[in-house]
Amino acid sequence: xxxxxxxxxxxxxxxxxxxxxxxxxxxxxxxxxxxxxxxxxxxxxxxxxxxxxxxxxxxxxxxxxxxxxxxxxxxxxxxxxxxxxxxxxxxxxxxxxxxxxxxxxxxxxxxxxxxxxxxxxxxxxxxxxxxxxxxxxxxxxxxxxxxxxxxxxxxxxxxxxxxxxxxxxxxxxxxxxxxxxxxxxxxxxxxxxxxxxxxxxxxxxxxxxxxxxxxxxxxxxxxxxxxxxxxxxxxxxxxxxxxxxxxxxxxxxxxxxxxxxxxxxxxxxxxxxxxxxxxxxxxxxxxxxxxxxxxxxxxxxxxxxxxxxxxxxxxxxxxxxxxxxxxxxxxxxx
Amino acid sequence: xxxxxxxxxxxxxxxxxxxxxxxxxxxxxxxxxxxxxxxxxxxxxxxxxxxxxxxxxxxxxxxxxxxxxxxxxxxxxxxxxxxxxxxxxxxxxxxxxxxxxxxxxxxxxxxxxxxxxxxxxxxxxxxxxxxxxxxxxxxxxxxxxxxxxxxxxxxxxxxxxxxxxxxxxxxxxxxxxxxxxxxxxxxxxxxxxxxxxxxxxxxxxxxxxxxxxxxxxxxxxxxxxxxxxxxxxxxxxxxxxxxxxxxxxxxxxxxxxxxxxxxxxxxxxxxxxxxxxxxxxxxxxxxxxxxxxx
Amino acid sequence: xxxxxxxxxxxxxxxxxxxxxxxxxxxxxxxxxxxxxxxxxxxxxxxxxxxxxxxxxxxxxxxxxxxxxxxxxxxxxxxxxxxxxxxxxxxxxxxxxxxxxxxxxxxxxxxxxxxxxxxxxxxxxxxxxxxxxxxxxxxxxxxxxxxxxxxxxxxxxxxxxxxxxxxxxxxxxxxxxxxxxxxxxxxxxxxxxxxxxxxxxxxxxxxxxxxxxxxxxxxxxxxxxxxxxxxxxxxxxxxxxxxxxxxxxxxxxxxxxxxxxxxxxxxx
Numbered sequence: 001x002x003x004x005x006x007x008x009x010x011x012x013x014x015x016x017x018x019x020x021x022x023x024x025x026x027x028x029x030x031x032x033x034x035x036x037x038x039x040x041x042x043x044x045x046x047x048x049x050x051x052x053x054x055x056x057x058x059x060x061x062x063x064x065x066x067x068x069x070x071x072x073x074x075x076x077x078x079x080x081x082x083x084x085x086x087x088x089x090x091x092x093x094x095x096x097x098x099x100x101x102x103x104x105x106x107x108x109x110x111x112x113x114x115x116x117x118x119x120x121x122x123x124x125x126x127x128x129x130x131x132x133x134x135x136x137x138x139x140x141x142x143x144x145x146x147x148x149x150x151x152x153x154x155x156x157x158x159x160x161x162x163x164x165x166x167x168x169x170x171x172x173x174x175x176x177x178x179x180x181x182x183x184x185x186x187x188x189x190x191x192x193x194x195x196x197x198x199x200x201x202x203x204x205x206x207x208x209x210x211x212x213x214x215x216x217x218x219x220x221x222x223x224x225x226x227x228x229x230x231x232x233x234x235x236x237x238x239x240x241x242x243x244x245x246x247x248x249x250x251x252x253x254x255x256x257x258x259x260x261x262x263x264x265x266x267x268x269x270x271x272x273x274x275x276x277x278x279x280x281x282x283x284x285x286x287x288x289x290x291x292x293x294x295x296x297x298x299x300x301x302x303x304x305x306x307x308x309x310x311x312x313x314x315x316x317x318x319x320x321x322x323x324x325x326x327x328x329x330x331x332x333x334x
Numbered sequence: 335x336x337x338x339x340x341x342x343x344x345x346x347x348x349x350x351x352x353x354x355x356x357x358x359x360x361x362x363x364x365x366x367x368x369x370x371x372x373x374x375x376x377x378x379x380x381x382x383x384x385x386x387x388x389x390x391x392x393x394x395x396x397x398x399x400x401x402x403x404x405x406x407x408x409x410x411x412x413x414x415x416x417x418x419x420x421x422x423x424x425x426x427x428x429x430x431x432x433x434x435x436x437x438x439x440x441x442x443x444x445x446x447x448x449x450x451x452x453x454x455x456x457x458x459x460x461x462x463x464x465x466x467x468x469x470x471x472x473x474x475x476x477x478x479x480x481x482x483x484x485x486x487x488x489x490x491x492x493x494x495x496x497x498x499x500x501x502x503x504x505x506x507x508x509x510x511x512x513x514x515x516x517x518x519x520x521x522x523x524x525x526x527x528x529x530x531x532x533x534x535x536x537x538x539x540x541x542x543x544x545x546x547x548x549x550x551x552x553x554x555x556x557x558x559x560x561x562x563x564x565x566x567x568x569x570x571x572x573x574x575x576x577x578x579x580x581x582x583x584x585x586x587x588x589x590x591x592x593x594x595x596x597x598x599x600x601x602x603x604x605x606x607x608x609x610x611x612x613x614x615x616x617x618x619x620x621x622x623x624x625x626x627x628x
Numbered sequence: 629x630x631x632x633x634x635x636x637x638x639x640x641x642x643x644x645x646x647x648x649x650x651x652x653x654x655x656x657x658x659x660x661x662x663x664x665x666x667x668x669x670x671x672x673x674x675x676x677x678x679x680x681x682x683x684x685x686x687x688x689x690x691x692x693x694x695x696x697x698x699x700x701x702x703x704x705x706x707x708x709x710x711x712x713x714x715x716x717x718x719x720x721x722x723x724x725x726x727x728x729x730x731x732x733x734x735x736x737x738x739x740x741x742x743x744x745x746x747x748x749x750x751x752x753x754x755x756x757x758x759x760x761x762x763x764x765x766x767x768x769x770x771x772x773x774x775x776x777x778x779x780x781x782x783x784x785x786x787x788x789x790x791x792x793x794x795x796x797x798x799x800x801x802x803x804x805x806x807x808x809x810x811x812x813x814x815x816x817x818x819x820x821x822x823x824x825x826x827x828x829x830x831x832x833x834x835x836x837x838x839x840x841x842x843x844x845x846x847x848x849x850x851x852x853x854x855x856x857x858x859x860x861x862x863x864x865x866x867x868x869x870x871x872x873x874x875x876x877x878x879x880x881x882x883x884x885x886x887x888x889x890x891x892x893x894x895x896x
Contacts, residue, residue, distance in 0.1 A: 389805020397812030412674035539650035558670035
């Protein structure tokens with residue numbers, strides 16, 4: 001399904017350009033002396049391009065190769081094959097220079113100083129990234145306002161809630177005004193309000209500053225709210241790359257018609273749909289045909305109280321995509 | 335860090351017109367400036383637990399003093415060891431523990447490398463524009479380590495006053511230089527032994543046999559260990575240049591094992607060489623880490 | 629009792645997975661033992677007999693000390709009982725729900741760890757000492773059993789002390805300072821750095837009565853068959869160890885109840 005990869009010919013250099021990127025790991029197993037070695041491919045033949053200003057969601061099951069890909073894009077991990085260019089640099093070779101152009105947030109791990117006020121960690125970031133004093137002050141003021149950091153800027157990080165800490169981490173990653181923001185599970189474990197604050201903020205940063213955002217997540221709310229483009233990685237391969245609506249279209253996940261009848265009755269039989277569930281007077285029909293025609297037929301044949309048409313949720317789409325993916329021999333991640 | 339505002343903001347890089355020299359100097363100093371920033375933050379973090387900090391400093395100081403007591407007891411029983419009297423023995427001890435203490439203070443944290451790799455915090459260091467070595471070394475920098483350095487230096491002072499030495503400015507300068515070399519040698523050993531953790535998980539304790547073991551070894555005149563050991567800590571793992579050769583230099587004494595006398599002047603060269611080695615090993619380790627992801 | 633045995637087995641199994649660390653540990657303990665032994669050999673070369681100790685006695689004691697490191701964890705400068713971390717993070721609350729006493733549960737687990745440490749780290753280290761140096765090994769089954777009993781009591785004392793350090797976490801924000809003092813001062817007053825026989829007699833005799841000496845000096849003297857042990861012989865030494873084990877474990881039980889009552893009240 002890699003044919004779905006969008007190759008656009010917009011002007012301007014892409015911020016991420018990946019061609020045939022691959023990563024193998026050699027695993028040693030078994031007891032000492034009788035150890036066997038085995039090569040495992042975590043990422044293979046990955047090719048995609050991200051233009052400046054895009055928000056791209058990276059989906060896939062755990063161990064699919066997402067994190068290896070992110071590590072290669074940030075320069076932490078050297079690729080085994082293929083090449084990557086991020087912000088005009090080769091991540092593996094120019095890691096330190098690249099670090100100034102990108103911001104990275106690990107959702108499950110904070111880079112803030114546990115025992116010190118948030119303000120101190122942010123001040124350190126300024127020095128490590130060598131942000132001039134005035135630029136830093138302006139940026140900090142802006143981020144403080146947008147992410148509502150004011151009330152807890154002087155609170156030791158260990159006393160912050162998870163949501164506050166994540167806002168602090170995002171601020172730390174953005175203080176040096178990176179062109180690319182890489183977020184790894186940024187909303188994991190957060191409450192609804194924190195999630196929405198962070199999502200709104202990311203959208204705003206993207207639209208106002210043109211920051212490109214690459215986000216890996218299991219939270220489909222993140223994807224639906226943020227990402228105009230989705231990449232699905234499974235077994236180390238890019239199995240889908242395109243706009244969210246196209247993801248739905250790409251996978252034959254049927255829409256569902258929920259019918260409330262006046263009274264409980266036998267399964268509705270209608271051409272172009274199949275009844276999959278019956279619960280008293282309510283029946284679920286999996287649509288295989290034009291909904292309008294099916295609805296017309298159902299209402300003609302039965303006494304219908306209410307009707308709802310449900311779009312397949314993304315979760316179902318993505319998981320059916322994983323199931324549909326070709327099994328790759330010897331694939332998987334560490 | 336009251337002088338924050340006075341210092342040149344590192345971000346204000348010298349312009350094109352400033353010439354390459356200043357740029358080169360700034361670049362060279364950068365790791366040290368970064369180290370200072372990180373260390374200072376850790377000091378402030380440690381200061382959040384004053385009782386613990388005080389107790390730990392006290393513990394470290396008491397630890398050094400009990401070791402001094404042990405040296406005194408040992409020389410008290412033996413009279414002399416390898417021809418060294420008790421004050422000369424204390425000189426050796428103080429040279430070793432101040433060099434290791436200072437190296438431990440600035441670079442000792444590298445032994446936690448395996449921990450950073452396991453927890454993933456090493457990856458977080460790699461996405462910052464600062465050398466990961468600087469970040470690992472500055473990690474959990476704590477003023478409690480002064481609890482070791484200060485008493486060691488005091489003992490050094492006491493020993494120097496009580497040994498029979500004809501002082502000259504040249505000798506003082508040489509002593510300072512050999513001590514600096516000792517610190518560099520210890521730091522390099524610390525880094526090299528930590529790098530093993532890039533390759534073998536759970537090997538932290540093996541590194542201790544080189545670092546803390548090296549310290550224990552150099553606390554006494556090493557001639558007592560016999561010729562083979564002295565040779566190997568001279569030519570293989572140059573621990574002899576931490577306390578033994580500097581002591582021979584200060585005391586102006588022929589080598590009891592008849593090893594060449596010029597050795598005592600080669601400390602700085604050995605230090606530079608070993609630091610270069612450490613840098614190479616670190617680079618190799620880092621490359622291995624980034625190419626295996628383990 | 630079945631619970632305790634299961635916990636003991638778990639402690640034993642858990643440590644058996646750290647193979648590289650075990651090998652590294654044997655290496656480190658052997659290196660330290662060898663350095664320490666060579667210094668003492670130099671001392672005894674100058675003066676063959678000091679307060680009833682000769683070179684072989686001193687070197688044997690060095691390797692007894694190295695052997696017992698993983699049994700008693702006497703050199704821990706940082707918390708070496710997970711209990712300390714659980715108290716700090718508050719996870720201790722769930723431990724208190726178990727139907728067994730807190731101290732008993734942790735003791736069982738720690739004895740599992742100590743057993744593994746003795747067999748796979750302590751004994752190999754001691755063997756290195758036997759190969760490299762002139763070291764006394766127990767002659768006969770009787771002496772071996774008495775020595776083993778002494779090692780067991782040392783393990784109890786080592787645990788009891790560390791349990792008490794961990795409990796400090798209930799009263800202090802951070803118990804690292806207590807551990808640091810333990811790890812840096814403990815080994816010296818236990819006779820690990822130098823046999824207490826080399827200390828000035830008044831100091832040495834005083835230190836010999838403290839629990840730390842029960843983790844190195846007393847077991848070493850029992851192995852060496854010294855007759856100047858407190859009480860005059862091996863049985864006297866065991867009695868002293870037993871007394872300290874009882875006192876410290878008793879203190880642990882008492883302070884656990886005080887601390888948990890406090891914790892319950894705090895938790896509301």
